[in-house]
Amino acid sequence: MYRYDEFDAHFVSARVDQFRDQVRRRLAGDLTEDQFKPLRLMNGVYLQLHAYMLRVAIPYGTLNARQMRRLAHIARTYDRGYGHFTTRQNIQFNWPRLKDVPDILAQLAEVEMHAIQTSGNCIRNVTADHFSGAAADEILDPRPYAEILRQWSSLHPEFSYLPRKFKIAVTGAPHDRAAVQVHDIGLQAVRDAEGNVGFRVFVGGGLGRTPMVGRLVREFLPEADLLAYSEAILRVYNRYGRRDNKYKARIKILVHETGLEELKADIEAEFAEIRDGVLRLPSSEIDRIAAYFAPPAFAAADGDEAVLEAAIAADPALAAFAARNVHPHRAPGYASLTISLKPIGKAPGDATAEQMEVVADLAERYGHDEIRVSHEQNLVLPHVRRRDIPAIHAALAEAELAEANAGLVTDIIACPGLDYCALATARSIPVAQRISERFAAPERQREIGDLKIKISGCINACGHHHVGHIGILGVEKKGEEYYQITLGGSADENTSIGEIIGRGFSYDEVVDAIEKVVDTYVGLRETPQEDFLSAYRRVGDQPFKEALYGTA
Amino acid sequence: MAARLYRAGGFVADEWTHLDDEAALPAEGAVIVSLARFLAAASDVPQGVRLAPFVKAGDDPAQLAGHLSALDLVVVDFAKFSDGRGYSTARLLRQRYGFAGEIRASGDVLLDQIPLMRRVGFDAFAILNEPTLRALEAGHDVDVPLYLQPAERAGEVPAGARSWARRPADAQLS
Numbered sequence: 051m052y053r054y055d056e057f058d059a060h061f062v063s064a065r066v067d068q069f070r071d072q073v074r075r076r077l078a079g080d081l082t083e084d085q086f087k088p089l090r091l092m093n094g095v096y097l098q099l100h101a102y103m104l105r106v107a108i109p110y111g112t113l114n115a116r117q118m119r120r121l122a123h124i125a126r127t128y129d130r131g132y133g134h135f136t137t138r139q140n141i142q143f144n145w146p147r148l149k150d151v152p153d154i155l156a157q158l159a160e161v162e163m164h165a166i167q168t169s170g171n172c173i174r175n176v177t178a179d180h181f182s183g184a185a186a187d188e189i190l191d192p193r194p195y196a197e198i199l200r201q202w203s204s205l206h207p208e209f210s211y212l213p214r215k216f217k218i219a220v221t222g223a224p225h226d227r228a229a230v231q232v233h234d235i236g237l238q239a240v241r242d243a244e245g246n247v248g249f250r251v252f253v254g255g256g257l258g259r260t261p262m263v264g265r266l267v268r269e270f271l272p273e274a275d276l277l278a279y280s281e282a283i284l285r286v287y288n289r290y291g292r293r294d295n296k297y298k299a300r301i302k303i304l305v306h307e308t309g310l311e312e313l314k315a316d317i318e319a320e321f322a323e324i325r326d327g328v329l330r331l332p333s334s335e336i337d338r339i340a341a342y343f344a345p346p347a348f349a350a351a352d353g354d355e356a357v358l359e360a361a362i363a364a365d366p367a368l369a370a371f372a373a374r375n376v377h378p379h380r381a382p383g384y385a386s387l388t389i390s391l392k393p394i395g396k397a398p399g400d401a402t403a404e405q406m407e408v409v410a411d412l413a414e415r416y417g418h419d420e421i422r423v424s425h426e427q428n429l430v431l432p433h434v435r436r437r438d439i440p441a442i443h444a445a446l447a448e449a450e451l452a453e454a455n456a457g458l459v460t461d462i463i464a465c466p467g468l469d470y471c472a473l474a475t476a477r478s479i480p481v482a483q484r485i486s487e488r489f490a491a492p493e494r495q496r497e498i499g500d501l502k503i504k505i506s507g508c509i510n511a512c513g514h515h516h517v518g519h520i521g522i523l524g525v526e527k528k529g530e531e532y533y534q535i536t537l538g539g540s541a542d543e544n545t546s547i548g549e550i551i552g553r554g555f556s557y558d559e560v561v562d563a564i565e566k567v568v569d570t571y572v573g574l575r576e577t578p579q580e581d582f583l584s585a586y587r588r589v590g591d592q593p594f595k596e597a598l599y600g601t602a
Numbered sequence: 603m604a605a606r607l608y609r610a611g612g613f614v615a616d617e618w619t620h621l622d623d624e625a626a627l628p629a630e631g632a633v634i635v636s637l638a639r640f641l642a643a644a645s646d647v648p649q650g651v652r653l654a655p656f657v658k659a660g661d662d663p664a665q666l667a668g669h670l671s672a673l674d675l676v677v678v679d680f681a682k683f684s685d686g687r688g689y690s691t692a693r694l695l696r697q698r699y700g701f702a703g704e705i706r707a708s709g710d711v712l713l714d715q716i717p718l719m720r721r722v723g724f725d726a727f728a729i730l731n732e733p734t735l736r737a738l739e740a741g742h743d744v745d746v747p748l749y750l751q752p753a754e755r756a757g758e759v760p761a762g763a764r765s766w767a768r769r770p771a772d773a774q775l776s
Contacts, residue, residue, distance in 0.1 A: 080733035288687060289690050329752070
């Protein structure tokens, strides 16, 4: 993984000093809250319902054991012993005190971490496929490009006061696990017939109040042009994006209101002016960054698989875990492993300090010192030898981290909701917990199969409900929480926005309604292999409407 | 209260005055006028008068392209510090149109944005905010003096291996 050189280390520690000074001037009254707000947001500090919240960047979701241990230490020392992993592959601490934040940042800087641009109207933490560098279907590792984008976007002098936040995601595989089409810029790394690396570029995707699927603006952007083209997009957005209404300020609205062809022409004209300039990426520099992401030395042996198979035969829990949480790896004898942060009935994405330390230990012992955070709010050990899976599973089980539900109905994404968030209009975590409990039986989950439920506690859609196979949006109506259900959303290479099925359900009714939707699907699927999304796309919403509202 | 002008590390007297669109041009002197008035008057400026355009956030700096070689000053307005369009304006003036004169930030100009403004090509700052004035008078620098983008400020030099990294020429990696 990427390691800081002297420049990076100085950069991050100077940024900590800068923020410490900003906090000092805020507390001294030299900065008003309005003046301070964008400064603290650009350093990941939110003012939430009950307290400040600190969001720490985990660039493209990659971290090592030492960094994970430091997160555990911060959770224990400055928070209430846990942290919350987010859909942007970051971690949030919900209870730090403002005066402690500079010290927390200094502790993070010691392990090459920071909170730069995890919020604010700037270019946010760049995300990537959580199986990058490991997945069997990957064409190339997107992390070097994500790292180059991270560097270029850090404290960018021209793009720190954009109309609104700006999110970039990169994938290097045909099966999109990074949801690139619902990002402001989505990049899919590809190779042309000669083997040259380039990107399919999508612009203007996003969720929130006005969900939109990104539009393809380049079929093949050569890798050398990555920064110049990104700068062209950002400059057009900075100059022409709407600033009169924060709900219409994302680039997706600019794409929609300007029209794709005209905006593309604007971007291309800007790009033509700067493409041969200083932002052109030399291949030597790409190679130098890529070297940080060289694969570890894999060492599988004959007989490994027999060890795993024997253990699976003897242990049904391990068998269930292996069936759901183990993913194909490019190296023979290896796998990537999902550590579910969705134990039945618990808050999605939460991990205690002790659990973080267990994961750190396992990564060091069995996983080439690599950990990933997935945008589905789980952790991943990207490189484990298959024969070690039984030992890893046993250690995870002891830490209550062995839930065998990756990709199943209880592997729910949920935003923090009304329990924490100042914007929320309804609870989301308790809804996730109740659905999880309703479908707790492992046999039933396995029978239902792949199913993504995503829950947002307000229209800002942090829980990505628009792209859930089943989406749940909590709204407030006359002082009561109501939950709208959408069906048919997806954030992969066939991205679609879910459709609202009908009137919403109360907090008490919503779990029954979800169960009805799921049971209806199980009843109408053609084969057990036909997953929810395929079935929905085949039959449409009518059978689900009838199940929920009766035949009118 | 009138803004005070900060340039090259110190406060200096401002020889320029702002002129409303309705007011007549003076017989001599240096005046800042709206972009529209500047464009209308630029071809016919009285002897002894110098004009500088006041560019608002939505204005297109390309309109100035043909005039820049004759200009000493372009003022870029920040009606709100959170509106970042002026950063692109300055960068385009320097990078695309080759303007070598003074680019002055005006309006809601605050301490924490000045380092970013410098990097995109601003070299003077008309400041009203009292804490910002105090901090600058005390020589309080809030810059992170290591940069991950090539930008438009003169005197930055490449830093380290990366083609995009820069640092101020006078700073050391300490």
